[in-house]
Amino acid sequence: MxxxxxxxxxxxxxxxxxxxxxxxxxxxxxxxxxxxxxxDPQGVRNSVDALREAFAGAPQVLHTFAAKASPLVPVLRLLASYGMGCEVASPGELRLAVDAGFAPSTIVLDSPAKTREEIRLALALGIAVNADSLDELRRIGTLRSSNSASVIGLRVNPQVGGGAIGAMSTATATSKFGVALRDPGARAAVVRAFAEHPWLTRLHSHVGSQGCPLDLLAAGVAETYRLAEEINAHLGERRITSLDIGGGLPVNFADDEVRPTHGDYVTALRTAVPDLFDGRYALVTEFGRSLLAxxxxxxxxxxxxxxxxxxxxxxxxxxxxxxxxxxxxxxxxxxxxxxxxxxxxxxxxxxxxxxxxxxxxxxxxxxxxxxxxxxxxxxxxxxxxxxxxxxxxxxxxxxxxxxxxxxxxxxxxxxxxxxxxxxxxxxxxxxxxSIAAENGLGHADALVRLGGVNSDVHGEVGSAFA
Missing domain, CATH: 2.40.37.10 (Lyase, Ornithine Decarboxylase; Chain A, domain 1)
Structure with missing residues (x-):
C-alpha cells in the first residue's frame, strides 16, 4: 500500500x-x-465500547481479552480497568493476568497442553478452565475438588472449515484444537462426558481469526449452539449454562477503516443462530487483535x-x-x-x-x-x-x-x-x-566444567558496555 x-x-x-x-x-x-x-489507550477504550455496544442485546456476556495479543501488564491492566476479562493460554499469561488485576472469576484458561500444575493452580484460584480434549477433561476430574468455584468447559472443533490463512484456522478437519465433532463417535462421546460430569457446564469453540470470513465464524458458533441444545435435551435439564464463542474477528490492514466491525459480526451471528441472544446461555468472547491492532x-x-x-x-x-x-x-x-x-x-x-x-x-x-x-x-x-x-x-x-x-x-x-x-x-x-543474563551469563562456565576442561577464558564487561 x-x-x-x-x-x-x-x-x-x-x-x-x-x-x-x-x-x-x-x-x-x-x-x-x-x-x-x-x-493509543483512548483508541483501545473506543474499541472496547464498540464491542460492548455490538453485544448489548445479550443479557449475560463476559468479554475477555486474548492476552497473547498483548501480554504487556500495563495493557492488561488498562483493559481490566475497562471491565474486560482475560483469556490466557499459558502459565506466563496466567501470571500476567493476575498481576494486572483481573478478578479470577473473569479469567479463562485455554491451552491444548495444560500441565497438572497449571490446572491445579487455576482450580485453586477459581479461574474458568476449558478442557481441550476428553483426556484433559478426565485429568481435570481427578484434580478438581467438590467445592471448586471454577467454571469448567469443553472445547469442541465444529470442523466447519478454514479461512484464507491456514495457520489461523482452528476449525479444520485436522486442527489440533478441541474435540473433532464430525469424527466417528466423537459427538456421542461429548454427550456422554456431560452426562458423566455434572460440574461440566460450558461448551467452547473458536473457528479462527485473520483470514476467516464472518459466515465461517458464525457457522462454528451455530454448530456449538446446536450441540448445547442437543446435550441439554438428552440430559433433560439445563446442564450447559454458558457458551464460550471465542474471538477471532479479522482486521483490515489495507487502510484506516475498521472493517468488519464487531457489529457486523453480531449481525452474522443473529443470522446463523437467531436464538443465541435470548438469554438461555451466558456468553463469553475472547477478542484480541480486533481491539488493539x-x-x-x-x-x-x-x-x-x-x-x-x-x-x-x-x-x-x-x-x-x-x-x-x-x-x-x-x-x-x-x-x-x-x-x-x-x-x-x-x-x-x-x-x-x-x-x-x-x-x-x-x-x-x-x-x-x-x-x-x-x-x-x-x-x-x-x-x-x-x-x-x-x-x-x-x-x-x-x-x-x-x-x-x-x-x-x-x-x-x-x-x-x-x-x-x-x-x-x-x-x-x-x-x-538483560540479553546476556537470559542467555546464560550466570552459568557461563557450566559446560566447560562439565567437560572437565580447565579454561582461562574470563568474560568481563568492558567500558563499551558499562
Whole structure:
C-alpha cells in the first residue's frame, strides 16, 4: 500500500503523524531507540465500547481479552480497568493476568497442553478452565475438588472449515484444537462426558481469526449452539449454562477503516443462530487483535539506504524481530508503511518503489516489498501501521536484538497536531545486560566444567558496555 495522498498530490496527514513528530522531538524515537512501539489507550477504550455496544442485546456476556495479543501488564491492566476479562493460554499469561488485576472469576484458561500444575493452580484460584480434549477433561476430574468455584468447559472443533490463512484456522478437519465433532463417535462421546460430569457446564469453540470470513465464524458458533441444545435435551435439564464463542474477528490492514466491525459480526451471528441472544446461555468472547491492532504503530529509524539489482532498499530497525508474521508470511500479513523525515514530518515528493528491510541477518527480513513511498534516506523514519496487537508485544529474539520500548500516548489537543502529546512508558527497551543474563551469563562456565576442561577464558564487561 502507498502513503495516502490528497487530490493535489501532496501527502494527506497520516494517522498519528503528530505523535511521531512529538516522539522524535522528545527523543523517544531516534538513534538511541531506533525502533519503538506506540499504543493509543483512548483508541483501545473506543474499541472496547464498540464491542460492548455490538453485544448489548445479550443479557449475560463476559468479554475477555486474548492476552497473547498483548501480554504487556500495563495493557492488561488498562483493559481490566475497562471491565474486560482475560483469556490466557499459558502459565506466563496466567501470571500476567493476575498481576494486572483481573478478578479470577473473569479469567479463562485455554491451552491444548495444560500441565497438572497449571490446572491445579487455576482450580485453586477459581479461574474458568476449558478442557481441550476428553483426556484433559478426565485429568481435570481427578484434580478438581467438590467445592471448586471454577467454571469448567469443553472445547469442541465444529470442523466447519478454514479461512484464507491456514495457520489461523482452528476449525479444520485436522486442527489440533478441541474435540473433532464430525469424527466417528466423537459427538456421542461429548454427550456422554456431560452426562458423566455434572460440574461440566460450558461448551467452547473458536473457528479462527485473520483470514476467516464472518459466515465461517458464525457457522462454528451455530454448530456449538446446536450441540448445547442437543446435550441439554438428552440430559433433560439445563446442564450447559454458558457458551464460550471465542474471538477471532479479522482486521483490515489495507487502510484506516475498521472493517468488519464487531457489529457486523453480531449481525452474522443473529443470522446463523437467531436464538443465541435470548438469554438461555451466558456468553463469553475472547477478542484480541480486533481491539488493539488499529490502536498502535511501530516507528523505526532508517539506518541506511542502498540499491541492489535496480531496487532501492531502506534498511531500518523494524524487521522480523518485531514484525515476525509479516516477514515470514508477507502475503498473509501485509502492512502499510508511512515515510517521515528526520523532523517527524510526513515526507513529500515523487513516489519510488522501495523495499523496507529489517536488521535481522537473513535475506527474507523484509517487511514490505516495492512499497511506493517518497524516497527514503538515512536518518528518515518509517511507521508500520495497525501493529498494536502482537507486533511489538511478542518480539522474536532472533540475533539477540533487544526488545523495543513501548509507550502509550494521549493527545491533549484533540489530535490535530497543534498541541501536546503525553507519553507514558509501557515497557522499557531491553538492555544488553538483560540479553546476556537470559542467555546464560550466570552459568557461563557450566559446560566447560562439565567437560572437565580447565579454561582461562574470563568474560568481563568492558567500558563499551558499562
Amino acid at each position: 502507498t502513503q495516502t495522498f490528497s487530490a493535489s498530490g501532496t501527502p494527506a496527514t497520516p494517522k498519528y503523524a503528530h505523535v511521531v513528530r512529538r516522539a522524535i522531538a522528545d527523543g523517544l524515537l531516534g538513534s538511541s531507540q531506533p525502533v519503538v512501539g506506540f499504543l 488499529k490502536n498502535g504503530f511501530i516507528g523505526a529509524l532508517v539506518e541506511y539506504t542502498k540499491d541492489a539489482g535496480g531496487r532501492r532498499i531502506a534498511l531500518t530497525h523494524a524487521g522480523a524481530q518485531t514484525a515476525t508474521r509479516t516477514v515470514l508470511m508477507p502475503g498473509a500479513w501485509p502492512l502499510r508503511v508511512g515515510a517521515f523525515g528526520p523532523d517527524g514530518q510526513p515526507k513529500n515528493g515523487p513516489l519510488l518503489a522501495q523495499d523496507i528491510a529489517g536488521p535481522c541477518c537473513f535475506a527474507g527480513d523484509v517487511v514490505a516489498y516495492a512499497q511506493e513511498l517518497p524516497e527514503l534516506r538515512e536518518g528518515d523514519f518509517v511507521v508500520l501501521y495497525d501493529t498494536g496487537a502482537y507486533y511489538f508485544s511478542a518480539p522474536w529474539a532472533y540475533n539477540s536484538l533487544p526488545r523495543p520500548a513501548v509507550y502509550g500516548f494521549r493527545t491533549t489537543d484533540g489530535g490535530d497536531g497543534h498541541g501536546g502529546v503525553r507519553f507514558a512508558p509501557v515497557r522499557d527497551a531491553q538492555t544488553l545486560e
